[in-house]
Amino acid sequence: MSYVLLRHRDIPNLKQLDVYVENGGFQAFRKAVTEMQPDEVTGQVKISGLRGRGGAGFPTGLKWSFIDNNNWPHYVVANADESEPGTFKDRELMEENPYQFLEGLAIASYAVKAHTAYVYLRGEFWQVAHFLDACIAEMEKAGYLGDNLFGTDYSLRIYTHLGAGAYICGEETALLESLEGNRGQPRLRPPFPPSYGLYGKPTIVNNVETLTNVPLIIEHGGEWYRTFGTEKSPGVKLFSLSGNVAKPGNYELPLGTTFRELIFTHGGGIPNGRSIKAIMPAGASSSVLPATDEVLDTPMDYESVRTVGSDLGSASVIVIDDSFGMDWVINKTLHFFKHESCGKCTPCREGTYWMMNISDRLTQGRATQADIDLLESVARQIRGKSLCALGEFSTMAVVTSIERFRDDFEAKTRTEEAEG
C-alpha cells in the first residue's frame, strides 16, 4: 500500500511546493473551491467516516456540519499542540508533508466558510512554526492563499500561533482561551466550539493528522477512504510507537491492525532479550494493558481496544518491558499530570498532587499496604468531578495499574516491611 499521510516517504522532497504540486498538490482544494459547494465537501468527509485523530475520535464531517450559520465570522483552528507523552506524529507530518496538512486545513476552512484559520502549535515547535510560516508564504505567492482563490470570490488566510509549554492547551477550549491571549484554562462545555469558539464565534478545531487526511478524501471521494480500516473505524492511522521496542517511530497502518503486528512486525519486537510486559495505547493518559496474547491480537481500532479495557485515543503506543515496575511507570505519569494540571478545579489540582505524593513514597519504598488503597481511592475520587478530561486522564494508568499489576505495588511495600 502506498502512503496516505506519510507520502513524503514515497516521494522525496514533498515538502517543497513545486514537488507537492507536481504530485497533484492543491488539486483537491481547487476542485473543492471551483466545483463543489461547501456542504458537498462536508458530505464527502462524512461519507469517508473519518474520525478525529486528536484523541476523542469524533466524526469529522459531523463536527463540520454543526457549524452555526447564524453567527459570523467562522474560524478553523488546527490543533498542533501535540503534547501527550508518546505522541510525535503531527510533528512528522508538519515537518515532512506540510502542504498536505495546510491543504487539508484550507479545504476544511472552505467547507465551513471560514476566511481565517490558525495553526496552534506547542511552544517547543518553534522551528516547525517558522517552517510552516515559510510554507504559508509560498502558498500565498503561488495563489493558493489570499483573495479570489482560483478566480472565485473565496478568500483565505492562515496564521501560526505558538503556545508556550502547557499540555492543557491541547484541550480544544483551553487552546482557544490561549489563542485569545488568556491563561490556557478549559471552558465549560457545552457550548461547543462549532457554536461558540474563538472570540465567541463558530469554530472548528481539528487535529493536524485529521486534516492531513482531507485532501486525498476530496480527491478520491469518501468511499475510497472507507476501503481502509474497519467498518466503524475507517481509514488509516499514524501510530507513534515508543518505549522498549527495537524500532520506535511513526507507522501508518489501517485502523484495525493488531498490537502484535505493530510491535513485532513493524517495531522489530522487544530489544535486549527482554519480554513485553505492558502496553499503553494512548500515551500517558492510557488505561494500561497487560501484554497477554488476547491483548496483542486485538485490532487497534476505536471499538476493539475498548473491549479489552483501554482506549485507542491518539494511538501513541508505549511499550513497557519486564524490567520496569508499574509503580515506577505511574510515578512518571503522575509527575506529568501534576505538572500539567491547569489548577482551575480542585479535584484535579489537589488530586494530582496527592497521587504524586503517595506514588513518590511508594517508589521510594516508604509506603505501606494501606497507601496502595489510598492511592486508588484518591484516583477514584477525581473521576467524574473534573471540568475537563485531564483530571480523568490522570487516573487511568493509576487505577488500571493497581488493578492489573498489583504485585508490583505490593512488592514495594513488602521490601519496606521486610527491612523493618
Next chain:
Amino acid sequence: MNRLLAQYPQKVKDILAKYPPEHKRSAVMPLLYLAQGDKMHITRQDLVDVGEICGMTETEVESIVGFYTLYYEEPGGKFRIQVCTDLPCALRGADEFYAGLCERLGVEDGGTTDDGLITVEQVKCLAACHRAPMLQVQSGHGLDYHENLTVDLAMEIIEGLRQAAQAEEKEAQA
C-alpha cells in the same frame, strides 16, 4: 518609551497583523517571546510594554507569564538545556542520561553553570520520544532539538554553544 515598539517596530506590526484588530490581546504570547528573546527572561518593563501594545494591565500580562512554562521571570543561563525525562524517554534511559549530563557539567538538577551560560533542567515530553535520549536548547535564538544523544554528544553540543557565545561576545566588543 515602549522598548519593543522602538526596537522592533516591524516585528510588532507583523504580530498584530495576525489577529483581528479588536482582539489585540491575542498578541500577548508572541509579544512575550519577542520581549524575552534578547535576554532570556521577562522584566517588569517588558510586562508594561507588552501590556501597552495589546491592551492589558501589567498584572494580566504577568498572569500569562506565570501560567506558561516557556517564559521566565528570573534570569537563568544564556542557554537552557532542557532534557526530556518523561515516561517514553525514561524507558530508553533518559534519567541516566540526565544524571550523567548534570555530573559532567558539575551542576545540580535545575542548576546553572558557574559561567552563567548553561541552565540544565528536566522537562516533559517534547514529541521526540522515538529518538530518546533527547534535549532541546532554548535561547534568544529560539528552540532547537537534538536527538538520539549520548552524554558525550550532548557535551559536544554544549561546547559548540560556549564557542558561539564567546564569538558573539567578541563581536559585541569589537
